[in-house]
Amino acid sequence: MRTISLKVKGAAVVLGTVVSIVAIPGAGVAAPAGDEAGRRSAAVARISANYADARPSGPDQIVFDGGQAGINFASRGFDDCLSGRVCFWDGRGFTGWMIWYGPESGITRRNFTDNGFNDLTSSWANRTARDARWYYDSNQSGTTRCMNANHSTQWVGDSDNDEATSMAVFTDNQACS
């Protein structure tokens, strides 16, 4: 009886630890919710002030170039990337900060350095009918990875993590593979 009781207790402790690990990171930052909201509003203010054509669009969003691009600072998942857009997330699994470009007909080449999103990408979605690429360096140079039309990846992998500096969207779905 005593042994069983101890085992149950041990299991409860382990379960409690697992729950804590899952609950704390949330968007990948071990900070209370209030601090996270403060960090987001500071980022909105900083990027709005420092980048051309940027303006706040709600507490957690910035749009650039009159709506041709934007950052959602509190993305919860893939569905935040609307159809017709190409999106890049700071976090794995389509979470955290998300920069988007669209609509499809208006996207060509972009430098993430123009939008305060340099070297952050950990997951992406190409929700257009056109192939696209992202690049390690500015102006579509350096190591590059294909983003096939209507594809996404939840994790770019250790070696490609936080490297993306520019991107391009092509005119059809045959440009890369």
Ligand SMILES: [Ca+2]
């Ligand atoms: Ca990242």
Ligand SMILES: [Ca+2]
């Ligand atoms: Ca880079």
